[in-house]
Amino acid sequence: xxxxxxxxxxxxxxxxxxxxxxxxxxxxxxxxxxxxxxxxxxxxxxxxxxxxxxxxxxxxxxxxxxxxxxxxxxxxxxxxxxxxxxxxxxxxxxxxxxxxxxxxxxxxxxxxxxxxxxxxxxxxxxxxxxxxxxxxxxxxxxxxxxxxxxxxxxxxxxxxxxxxxxxxxxxxxxxxxxxxxxxxxxxxxxxxxxxxxxxxxxxxxxxxxxxxxxxxxxxxxxxxxxxxxxxxxxxxxxxxxxxxxxxxxxxxxxxxxxxxxxxxxxxxxxxxxxxxxxxxxxxxxxxxxxxxxxxxxxxxxxxxxxxxxxxxxxxxxxxxxxxxxxxxxxxxxxxxxxxxxxxxxxxxxxxxxxxxxxxxxxxxx
Amino acid sequence: xxxxxxxxxxxxxxxxxxxxxxxxxxxxxxxxxxxxxxxxxxxxxxxxxxxxxxxxxxxxxxxxxxxxxxxxxxxxxxxxxxxxxxxxxxxxxxxxxxxxxxxxxxxxxxxxxx
Numbered sequence: 272x273x274x275x276x277x278x279x280x281x282x283x284x285x286x287x288x289x290x291x292x293x294x295x296x297x298x299x300x301x302x303x304x305x306x307x308x309x310x311x312x313x314x315x316x317x318x319x320x321x322x323x324x325x326x327x328x329x330x331x332x333x334x335x336x337x338x339x340x341x342x343x344x345x346x347x348x349x350x351x352x353x354x355x356x357x358x359x360x361x362x363x364x365x366x367x368x369x370x371x372x373x374x375x376x377x378x379x380x381x382x383x384x385x386x387x388x389x390x391x392x393x394x395x396x397x398x399x400x401x402x403x404x405x406x407x408x409x410x411x412x413x414x415x416x417x418x419x420x421x422x423x424x425x426x427x428x429x430x431x432x433x434x435x436x437x438x439x440x441x442x443x444x445x446x447x448x449x450x451x452x453x454x455x456x457x458x459x460x461x462x463x464x465x466x467x468x469x470x471x472x473x474x475x476x477x478x479x480x481x482x483x484x485x486x487x488x489x490x491x492x493x494x495x496x497x498x499x500x501x502x503x504x505x506x507x508x509x510x511x512x513x514x515x516x517x518x519x520x521x522x523x524x525x526x527x528x529x530x531x532x533x534x535x536x537x538x539x540x541x542x543x544x545x546x547x548x549x550x551x552x553x554x555x556x557x558x559x560x561x562x563x564x565x566x567x568x569x570x571x572x573x574x575x576x577x578x579x580x581x582x583x584x585x586x587x588x589x590x591x592x593x594x595x596x597x598x599x600x601x602x603x604x605x606x607x608x609x610x611x612x613x614x615x616x617x618x619x620x621x622x623x624x625x626x627x628x629x630x631x632x633x634x635x636x
Numbered sequence: 637x638x639x640x641x642x643x644x645x646x647x648x649x650x651x652x653x654x655x656x657x658x659x660x661x662x663x664x665x666x667x668x669x670x671x672x673x674x675x676x677x678x679x680x681x682x683x684x685x686x687x688x689x690x691x692x693x694x695x696x697x698x699x700x701x702x703x704x705x706x707x708x709x710x711x712x713x714x715x716x717x718x719x720x721x722x723x724x725x726x727x728x729x730x731x732x733x734x735x736x737x738x739x740x741x742x743x744x745x746x747x748x749x750x
Contacts, residue, residue, distance in 0.1 A: 339655060503715045506694020510723070513698060530698045531674050538670070538691075592687040597671035604675070 337459050343425055344418035346458025347439045347448035353378040354387070356406025360395045363387060363405055376438040376446055377409045383438055383446050385409035415440045418447050422458065425450050473518070491519075491554040497540040497563075499547040502591065508550045509533035512561075519554065522628060528605040529559055532623045535598040536563035539621070542588055544568070548618075559625045561606075569615035577603070577611065637661050637744060639703045639726055642682065646730060646740055648705060652717055653726030659702045663749035664741045666734055670695050677701060681749035684737050688712040690719045697723040707734045 353376050354363060367373065367389055374388035387409040395401065395408055415438045416425050425437055429452055439448040493515055495508035513530040521529075533550060540548040540563055548565030570576045576583075577599050584594025599621075603609045606623035613619040640657040643650060650657070662680030667673055668687050677683050679700040685692065688710040696704050703726035706712060712720070712727060720727045730737060 336655070339658075503690050505691045506698060510694060510697055527679070527699070534674060534694070534698055535671065591689060591691065592668050592670045592685070593691075595669035595671040597669070597675060601671055601675045 337462055338423045338426055338455075339421050341422045341458060341462060342418065343416050343420050343422055343439055343450055344448070346422060346454050347418065347450040348454060349448045351376060351438075351446070351449035353446065354405055355379060356384060356404060356409070358405040359401070360392060360403050360405065360408060361401040364392055364396070364401070367392065373451075374436050376413070376449065377405055378446060379406075382444065383413060383415070383440065385411045386413050386436075386438060388435060413438060416450065417442060422455055425455060429455075489556060493552045493554070495537075495550040497537050497547050497550055499541060499544050501541060501547075505538060505541050506534055508537045512550070512552050515552075516554070516559070521559075525559075525625060525627065529561060529625050532602040532605040532625075533561050535601045536561065536621055536623070538593060539563065539598055540565055542584055542593055544619075557627050559627070561623045561625070563621040564618065566618040567616060569617055570611075570613035570619055571615055573611055573613055576613075637746060639682070639728075642703070642741070642744070642746075643728060645744055646705075646732075646737065648728040648730050651706075651712065651727040651729055652720035653703070653724055656702075656724055656726050659726075661702050661746055664738065664746045665749040666738050668734075674699070676749065678749045682741070682746070684734050684741070686710050686734060688716060690716040692716065693719040693723060693725050693727070696720075696725045702726065703728055705730060705737055707732060707737055 352366060352370050352372060354366065356377055356379050358366075358377075363375070366375065374386060376383055377385040377387055385406070387405050391408050391410070395403055400408070414428055414432055414434065416428060418439050418441055428434070428437055436449055436451045438446055439450055441447050493512060495511060497508055498504065509530055512533050513526060516526045516529060517523075529552070533552065537550050540550065544565040545567045546565070548563060551562045551564065553560040553562070575581055578596075579600045580596040582589075582594045582596035584596075588594045599611065602621070602623050605625075607626045608622075608624040610622045611619070612621075637660070638657065639659050639661060642648065642661060643657065660680065661682050663678060663682075664684065665673060665677040665681045666684040667676070668685050670687070670691055673683055673685070673695050677695075677699050680702045681699075682703045682705060683692075683696060683701050684705045684707060686707045688706045689712070692704055692706075692712075693716055695701075706727060706729045709729065709731040711729070717727070719725075732740075
């Protein structure tokens with residue numbers, strides 16, 4: 272079998288597996304280094320798939336997440352081949368050869384009593400014990416995993432015990448499947464592929480909005496209503512705005528600056544206004560403009576309001592951790608332009624503008 | 637060092653965000669004023685505070701923090717917990733003071749957040 276060569280290739284070509292290993296400390300130590308003999312062909316395919324995936328996007332965090340999210344039952348081989356304890360080693364040899372597998376659980380009267388592998392068979396063949404019973408040569412202390420456990424449980428057990436396969440049982444102890452390291456690799460890749468394709472489609476649709484739509488000036492306006500004194504929902508508008516900008520393919524640092532400014536503006540609407548207000552983000556090809564609008568009470572001294580540490584927030588609001596007098600300064604330091612206009616009894620308009628990277632390059636050129 | 641390592645080392649109680657404990661901690665930040673956290677804490681940081689209301693979760697989510705450690709045994713209100721569950725924000729709690737937690741984090745080699 273070509274498995275060992277395939278394993279080398281797999282390991283070299285899968286940095287995310289190595290990351291997975293380091294993330295799980297030693298638990299996944301032998302995860303990629305050894306692969307179930309029976310998994311050779313499929314793993315070779317997986318390695319190619321993996322190269323294709325890793326070339327187009329970093330998959331490390333996703334694969335780490337997946338080993339927790341995916342259940343063993345979703346990736347295991349169902350209805351595995353089993354043998355009884357009275358099966359002879361010579362019969363076992365034929366079963367392994369014909370089914371192209373490297374080990375089978377031993378079941379007696381419906382319950383799992385042991386496991387026998389190709390390694391046990393080789394030892395028996397060397398000793399000329401072809402007519403020995405499987406029941407006498409099998410491993411009795413069987414490590415099992417539950418079908419409803421996370422894949423990480425199987426990864427950990429493979430690393431700890433060095434087995435090529437683990438029988439999978441349900442909570443009543445009934446054998447429901449078998450899992451190999453090859454199953455895990457295939458399961459993860461399949462899931463990554465599915466999620467990646469879904470995500471790519473969404474991202475493509477969102478990030479091409481400005482290229483696909485032609486007009487003299489294209490803009491996307493996102494408007495959020497902010498309710499005065501509603502601290503429980505505080506941050507919801509800016510959180511939604513942040514997610515929208517991420518969807519639109521915004522560069523993370525820029526998205527962060529807009530989100531921080533939007534959060535401070537939103538908080539000001541919650542704390543200081545009579546009737547709440549609107550948080551409006553206008554996304555244009557070259558800039559993002561965030562405007563916070565309210566209908567009062569208005570700021571008596573705008574210059575004073577902009578002074579770091581100056582705050583008019585009452586004590587009860589300060590106790591919540593607000594009112595540090597830093598909100599407007601935060602907005603100013605995040606934004607490329609900021610304007611604050613206010614009239615007592617009328618309302619306040621705060622505008623923060625963020626240039627998109629493309630614009631700066633154009634201006635420099 | 638992951639959040640999980642920190643939980644083990646400081647014997648913290650995991651209140652929410654069980655699924656995100658394998659995240660690497662990029663640094664630490666401590667303050668009880670949200671605007672200060674907003675200005676200074678960075679993605680992947682652990683924020684130590686005794687504030688425990690829903691807006692802490694909003695800040696943590698917006699900044700993509702690795703975790704929030706709520707000190708002095710303050711219990712977050714149900715709205716905060718629910719929001720944290722929705723946003724996948726890791727909330728941890730400890731009876732220790734902010735100072736003690738920060739000292740311990742420094743001893744573990746967690747740098748100031750930046």
